[in-house]
Amino acid sequence: MKKTIITVVGKDTVGIIAKVCTFLADNQVNILDISQTIVQDYFNMMMIVDCNKSLKSAGQLDEEISILGNTIGVIIRMQHEDIFNSMHRI
Amino acid sequence: MINIFEVNETNKMIDQENLDVRTITLGISLLDCIDSDLDKVNENIYNKIVHSARNLVSTGNEISKEYGIPIVNKRISITPIALVGGAACKSPDDFVSIAKTLDRAAKEVGVNFIGGYSALVSKGMTTADEYLIRSIPKALASTERVCSSVNVGSTKTGINMDAIKLLGEIIIDTAKATADKDSLGCAKLVVFCNAPDDNPFMAGAFHGVTEADAVINVGISGPGVVKKAIESARGKGFEELCETIKRTAFKITRVGQLVAKEASARLNIPFGIIDLSLAPTPAVGDSVAEILEEIGLEKVGAPGTTAALALLNDQVKKGGVMASSYVGGLSGAFIPVSEDQGMIDAVNAGALTLEKLEAMTCVCSVGLDMIAIPGDTKASTISGIIADESAIGMINQKTTAVRIIPVIGKNIGEVVEFGGLLGYAPVMPVNQYGCDAFINRPGRIPAPIHSFKN
Numbered sequence: 001m002k003k004t005i006i007t008v009v010g011k012d013t014v015g016i017i018a019k020v021c022t023f024l025a026d027n028q029v030n031i032l033d034i035s036q037t038i039v040q041d042y043f044n045m046m047m048i049v050d051c052n053k054s055l056k057s058a059g060q061l062d063e064e065i066s067i068l069g070n071t072i073g074v075i076i077r078m079q080h081e082d083i084f085n086s087m088h089r090i
Numbered sequence: 091m092i093n094i095f096e097v098n099e100t101n102k103m104i105d106q107e108n109l110d111v112r113t114i115t116l117g118i119s120l121l122d123c124i125d126s127d128l129d130k131v132n133e134n135i136y137n138k139i140v141h142s143a144r145n146l147v148s149t150g151n152e153i154s155k156e157y158g159i160p161i162v163n164k165r166i167s168i169t170p171i172a173l174v175g176g177a178a179c180k181s182p183d184d185f186v187s188i189a190k191t192l193d194r195a196a197k198e199v200g201v202n203f204i205g206g207y208s209a210l211v212s213k214g215m216t217t218a219d220e221y222l223i224r225s226i227p228k229a230l231a232s233t234e235r236v237c238s239s240v241n242v243g244s245t246k247t248g249i250n251m252d253a254i255k256l257l258g259e260i261i262i263d264t265a266k267a268t269a270d271k272d273s274l275g276c277a278k279l280v281v282f283c284n285a286p287d288d289n290p291f292m293a294g295a296f297h298g299v300t301e302a303d304a305v306i307n308v309g310i311s312g313p314g315v316v317k318k319a320i321e322s323a324r325g326k327g328f329e330e331l332c333e334t335i336k337r338t339a340f341k342i343t344r345v346g347q348l349v350a351k352e353a354s355a356r357l358n359i360p361f362g363i364i365d366l367s368l369a370p371t372p373a374v375g376d377s378v379a380e381i382l383e384e385i386g387l388e389k390v391g392a393p394g395t396t397a398a399l400a401l402l403n404d405q406v407k408k409g410g411v412m413a414s415s416y417v418g419g420l421s422g423a424f425i426p427v428s429e430d431q432g433m434i435d436a437v438n439a440g441a442l443t444l445e446k447l448e449a450m451t452c453v454c455s456v457g458l459d460m461i462a463i464p465g466d467t468k469a470s471t472i473s474g475i476i477a478d479e480s481a482i483g484m485i486n487q488k489t490t491a492v493r494i495i496p497v498i499g500k501n502i503g504e505v506v507e508f509g510g511l512l513g514y515a516p517v518m519p520v521n522q523y524g525c526d527a528f529i530n531r532p533g534r535i536p537a538p539i540h541s542f543k544n
Contacts, residue, residue, distance in 0.1 A: 080158075082157070083159060087344050
């Protein structure tokens with residue numbers, strides 16, 4: 001199964017997770033795992049998600065979620081998990 | 091499963107340390123475009139390139155978006171044109187018409203450079219080779235995206251001194267033909283010894299005759315990532331320093347391998363090689379010179395520079411080789427002057443000279459690269475510089491190259507602006523003593539004794 005990694009980085013504020021999760025739910029993206037920390041007031045979250053049921057392409061989802069990031073004031077990106085697997089796993 | 095720290099490490103490399111895939115280069119064989127009719131050759135070449143590369147740029151952009159890794163350039167390398175045009179071209183001007191066709195095809199498919207306006211003359215020149223070489227000034231002046239290279243020597247064949255003599259003049263003529271653009275034409279012309287068939291980096295890329303019909307080669311980069319990584323090894327021993335470089339080179343190369351495999355699958359074109367080179371850009375923090383300075387030099391060019399570069403080059407290879415099944419091309423550290431802010435600073439400070447750069451080319455993957463010299467430099471002096479570099483390549487069984495720009499109308503200390511990835515460079519002094527009698531000797535330098543391995 002193809003998995004996608006979503007990272008959210010930026011200044012902490014109310015409702016970041018709620019807004020991101022709503023967006024994902026609206027687009028039939030299933031969340032498999034979430035880890036989140038606050039480093040020096042900075043919100044830092046990683047999600048592992050399954051986009052296979054989404055009707056939108058990876059490029060389209062990435063574009064829309066980064067626009068959502070702009071409205072919240074954080075940087076959001078979606079990347080295929082393989083870039084991390086290839087770099088960190090042998 | 092991947093954790094947040096690993097994800098952050100990768101994204102920090104991309105966001106802050108300029109990690110990118112420098113180029114996806116599609117090699118295309120044009121051997122089946124050969125015809126004795128010039129118009130037909132031009133038509134064949136245009137059709138084959140446009141057909142083979144029509145999805146190259148969009149696929150590259152797609153992969154870049156999906157994985158979140160910048161893929162800076164999408165390029166094409168082709169069979170050396172001296173071979174393709176040989177049957178049809180009866181004059182240098184005939185070859186220029188092919189150059190214009192290549193330029194047109196490159197623009198049509200949206201690549202920023204097409205390499206392979208080349209001749210392989212390491213032992214001798216055919217008439218077609220000579221026509222092509224003589225057409226270079228006009229070809230590079232009348233096109234935008236065409237890159238040219240000539241292989242003038244190899245460990246197996248020795249060095250073709252007749253070709254080197256001719257190329258000294260051709261480089262001056264190319265500089266004059268593009269004098270209105272700070273002699274930019276010379277930035278698109280590389281003279282090689284032991285040129286590799288599968289190099290994806292411009293301006294020296296061409297698709298060798300031993301290659302398949304089409305192949306995907308990928309050039310990776312990331313000097314900034316190495317620099318950042320070895321900051322943690324400050325003051326530590328060589329073992330830890332080398333370990334850090336190797337580990338970083340491994341990670342960078344794995345990304346290149348992933349992109350190459352993906353591009354190959356999506357374009358349905360076989361994967362050739364990964365070129366694991368540290369290719370700098372003029373951007374701050376994307377410099378090979380800064381790595382050398384981090385290793386412990388006050389400025390690049392100081393005593394110790396050659397040793398530090400040798401260490402860096404070797405560790406990059408050792409780490410990278412483990413990360414990909416097929417490594418090729420140039421693979422090592424690039425030391426272009428104009429494309430590396432640290433090198434430019436070192437030249438301006440008087441720390442780095444042409445002679446020291448020549449010594450550095452003995453231990454790294456390329457040669458004298460993107461060096462601006464005074465426009466009134468004699469052709470024979472340029473030939474002498476090429477001969478020196480070729481000798482280093484021939485004797486050490488490695489690739490060496492010269493991409494030197496005699497900037498018409500500019501003198502030592504003046505600055506030349508090439509723009510974009512090509513950067514800017516201060517004009518460097520050249521040894522004033524001549525070598526005319528040496529260059530004027532006809533013939534070739536014989537192959538070295540250690541080439542006889544049969």
